[in-house]
Amino acid sequence: MVKFFLWKAANELLPTKRNLFYRKIVENPLCPICFRDEESVIHALWKCPAANDVWANGLSGIHKWKREGVDLLTLRGKMMKVLEKAKLEEAAVILRKVWQRRNTFVFYNRLTCPRRLLSTAIETLEDFKKENGRVITEDQQAIVLVNKSKWVRPAADFVKVNWDASLDLKNRRMGMEIISRNEEGEALLGVCDSRMNV
Ligand SMILES: [Zn+2]
Numbered sequence: 001m002v003k004f005f006l007w008k009a010a011n012e013l014l015p016t017k018r019n020l021f022y023r024k025i026v027e028n029p030l031c032p033i034c035f036r037d038e039e040s041v042i043h044a045l046w047k048c049p050a051a052n053d054v055w056a057n058g059l060s061g062i063h064k065w066k067r068e069g070v071d072l073l074t075l076r077g078k079m080m081k082v083l084e085k086a087k088l089e090e091a092a093v094i095l096r097k098v099w100q101r102r103n104t105f106v107f108y109n110r111l112t113c114p115r116r117l118l119s120t121a122i123e124t125l126e127d128f129k130k131e132n133g134r135v136i137t138e139d140q141q142a143i144v145l146v147n148k149s150k151w152v153r154p155a156a157d158f159v160k161v162n163w164d165a166s167l168d169l170k171n172r173r174m175g176m177e178i179i180s181r182n183e184e185g186e187a188l189l190g191v192c193d194s195r196m197n198v
Contacts, residue, residue, distance in 0.1 A: 001096075001164070001166055001175065001177075002089075002092050002093055002096055003092075004164070004177065005092075005095070005096045005099070005177075005192075006076070006092055006095065006096075008177075008179075008190050008192075009041050009045060009072055009095065009099070010041075010072050010073055010076070011187065012040070012041055013179070013187055013190035014041050014044070014099060014190065014192070015190070015191050015192070016039045016040060016041055016043075016044050017029050017030060017031065017032060017038070017039035018038045018039050018040045018043075019041075021038075023189070031043055031044070031048055032102075032105070032106050033048055033049075033050045033102065033105055033111075034048050034049050034050060036048075036049075041072055042070065042071050042072050042075070044098070044099060044102050045072065045095050045098050045099060046067060046070065046072070046075060047067045047068070048102075050101070050102070050105070050111065051098045051102075052067060053114045054094065054097075054098050054101070054114040054117055054118065055094075055098075056114075057114045057115055057118060058091075058094055058114075058118055059083070059087055059090060059091055059094070061082050061083055061087060062079065062082065062083070062091070065078075079091050089125060090121060090122065090125055093121045093124055093125050094117075094118065094121045097117050097118075097120065097121045097124075098117070100194055101117055103193070103194060127170070151181075151185070153181075153183050153184070153185055154181075154182070154183050155183065156183050157183070158182075158183065159180050159181065159182055159188060160180065160181055160182075161178060161179070161180045162178070162179055162180075162181075163176065163177065163178045163179075164176070164177050164178075165177070173194060173195065174194065174195045175192065175193070175194045175195075176192065176193050176194070176195075177190070177191070177192040178190070178191050178192070179191075
């Protein structure tokens with residue numbers, strides 16, 4: 001899920017205000033948290049003062065990096081050069097958590113404490129590693145097989161919609177992601193959302 005999130009972020013497929021504005025879904029491209037700038041993906045995940053609050057408390061190798069003049073690919077490339085593998089994974093989880101924090105603000109008008117976000121990021125990563133370390137059951141093997149299936153383009157003039165959902169049983173949360181693509185494989189729309197108390 002984190003990899004898919006990074007892929008969407010790098011391809012400007014997150015439903016930021018800027019993206020929704022250019023698709024004529026909202027009337028204002030400004031960041032819903034700081035109102036200082038258009039809410040692009042890099043703004044939401046890195047440049048916004050709200051994201052900055054998280055990163056300033058976060059990974060020691062990168063917490064003092066400049067916020068300006070970067071795009072997500074440059075940022076990720078720089079992280080890959082500087083951070084060891086475990087910290088790089090942590091940075092990826094934090095990026096996703098920063099986006100989820102932004103969503104919680106937009107939908108519930110609540111801004112999670114940065115330190116709490118960082119501790120849940122580490123928990124998420126540890127849970128994920130534990131899950132990965134377990135023996136694969138038959139059910140999980142079936143999931144692996146499904147995941148290996150290749151995306152097949154739709155017929156001309158048709159749009160294919162793929163979706164994915166994940167459940168965090170411990171915290172009773174659910175995440176959903178939907179992407180629609182045309183026959184060329186071009187993404188037309190990508191949306192994601194999360195639900196609490198599932
Ligand atoms: Zn902002």
